[in-house]
Amino acid sequence: MKRLIGGALLGLSFLVAGGVFAKGWTYEYSEGKECRIGADIRIRMTRFDRNAIWPGDWGVNNGPALEYLRVRERVWGCFDLWADTCLNIRLVNRWHRFGSSPNDPNNQAFAYDDGTGANTWNFPDEVIFDQLNLSFQNVLDSNWSVTLGRQDIVFGNGMVWLEGTPFDQGRTIYFDGVLAKYQQEGDTLSLALVRNGYKDNTLVINDRERNLRLGDIWAAAAYWTHEFSSKVNTDLYYFYVDINDEDPGVLPAVEYNHFADENAELHIVGARVFGSPTEQIDYSIEAAQQYGNRMISTSADVTGSMVDARLALKAAEGTSMNPVLSFEYTYLSGDDPTSNREYEGWHPVFAEYPIWREELIPILNNANWTNLKQLRTQLKLDLSEKVTLTGAWAVLRADYGENGFNAPADDGFGQLLSAFLDVKVTDALAVAFEASAFRPGDYWADGHNSEWLRFQAVYSF
16 A cells, blocks of 8 residues: 555646646648647555455455556547548557456455456557547538547447446447548537547557457437527437457457357447526436346347436526536436346447546446436535535436346445545646545445445646
8 A cells, every 4th residue: 555655746746846837739730731649647545445346245255455556648639631631640568567457455366477367457558549540520611520530439428338448447438430520510420420439559659459349339329409499408429339249259358247148239329418497506317228138148139228317407697606506316217137039128228437526436336337217416516726625425226136136126225425635726726636435225235335435636738
C-alpha cells in the first residue's frame, strides 16, 4: 500500500507542478492550415474489499483488500489537411501496479518475466491508437459530416451504445468504422457501421495479446434526434449487432462473469423522450427492446428489454450551493430460468462500463448489466466554484436468481451508498475523491458488506 501511495503522490506532485500550463497547443504549419496537439494523464488509486467480487459466503472472500495504482497517458493531434477535413490521431498507454490482486496479495500475481499477465501491466505497456480517423465536415457543401476510422461513438445517455472495448478496463472505448451525421435545424440523423475485433491488430509498441471483448462484432446503427422544442425532444434508434465468438479456451479472470463462446444476432429498437419543461426541471425517459437469437450452449430467442427514466430538479438561480436533486429508475430484464428456448435477459452489448460512475457494482458483475432493477436518488451541491459534492443512494433488486444463485424472483439485490468530491484545482488539473458502500440483500446467501474507494487526478496539457 505504501508503494502505491508513494507512486500516486509522486505523480500528483508532477501534475500540480505542471498545472500552470495551458491545455493544448495550436501551430499554423501552412497558410490556413493548423495542427492542434495535446496530452493528458490520468492517475487512479483504487481500493476495495474482496467481498465486492464475492458478496455471498462462498469461502473465497478472505484476504486483504484489493488495491492498485493505475496510470493512463494519452497524446493527441488534429491536423488540417484541406478545407473541412482533418486527420485525428490519439495514442494511449496505460499501466498499473497491484498491491493486492484477486487471487494473491503478491503484486506479481499472474505476471511473467516480460511483464505480461492478467493483473500486471508494467510500464511501458501497450501503446495503441485510441483514435485514428479522417473527419470530413460539410461534405459536398451539404449538411452531412463523415468520420472514417477509429473513433469514439456515443448515442444518447449511453445506456445501449458507448463502450466498444470493455475488457481493457477504462483505457479506451473506441469503435472501428464509419460514422455519417446529417444535421439541420431541429434534426440530427447518425448512421454508423463498425467492426470491433476481440483483439487489436494495430498496436504500435509492446503487443500484449489482450482480449478487448468477447468475440468479433459487426454492428450498424441508425439514430435520429428531433427537437420539437426545449421542452420535448425525441430519439429513435435501431441497432443491428452480430457477435461471433468461437475462440475456445478458459476465460481470463477479467471476463469471469460473461458467457464463453457466445454467438448472437441482435436487433435493438428504442426511443427516448427528453427535455426541460422549465429552467428547474430536466427529464429523460428511454425504453429499448431486443430481438434475435443467441447461441451459448443451445440456441435461444432473445427478448430482452430496458427502461431508464430520469428526473432532475434544480434550485432557482442564485440559490446557495446550486442544489440539484435527481431521481432515476432503471429496469434491465433478467432471464427466466424456466424458459428453455428463450433468453429474456437484457444484453448490455455496448454498455459494459460503470454507467453510474462508481465501480463497486460493475466490479461485482463485470459490467454485465442484466437482471437488475434500480431506484436511485442523488443530490449534487456546489461547495464553491471549484468544489462539487455529490451523494447517491440506490436500492437494487433482481428478477431471477441467475448465475448459480437460488434466490427467489424479485429479490433484494442490495443497497448502494456513494459519495463523490470533485475539485477543479486549475483549468488543467482536476481531482476526485470517490467512495461507495454496498449492503447486500436477500439475493445473496449470508451476504457480506463491501466498500470501494478511489482517488483520481486528471491533468490535461
